[in-house]
Amino acid sequence: MNQEHELIRNLDRLHTTELGIKRIRDHxxxxxxxxxxxxxxxxxxxxxxIIAKNGKNxxxxxxxCIITVNASSYTIITAHKNRD
Numbered sequence: 001m002n003q004e005h006e007l008i009r010n011l012d013r014l015h016t017t018e019l020g021i022k023r024i025r026d027h028x029x030x031x032x033x034x035x036x037x038x039x040x041x042x043x044x045x046x047x048x049x050i051i052a053k054n055g056k057n058x059x060x061x062x063x064x065c066i067i068t069v070n071a072s073s074y075t076i077i078t079a080h081k082n083r084d
Contacts, residue, residue: 007051007058007069011041014069016076024079028065040067040076 014037016024021036030036043049043062050061057077058069067079 007044007053007060007071010074011044013074014041014044014076015074016040020076020078024076027078027080037076040079043067 016037024030024036024040025032025034030039043065044051044060044067046062048063052059052061053071056071058067058071060067060069061082063082065079065082068077069075070077
């Protein structure tokens with residue numbers, strides 16, 4: 001099975017903690033009223049996103065950011081601006 005498709009098929013399971021939401025907003029300078037989980041789903045669905053699984057995490061790289069998601073629980077751990 002293509003691992004990338006595994007993540008895409010399970011986007012409805014994507015979630016994070018309140019602290020995770022704050023951390024992602026701070027790192028990416030997102031608006032306070034933005035739904036962070038929906039925003040991350042949209043980034044992952046982007047046709048230009050590069051999705052890789054390394055160990056216990058997914059790493060999703062877009063033009064704008066890199067999102068880290070736990071592969072077993074689908075918890076968004078963090079996101080950082082893409083420095084490329």
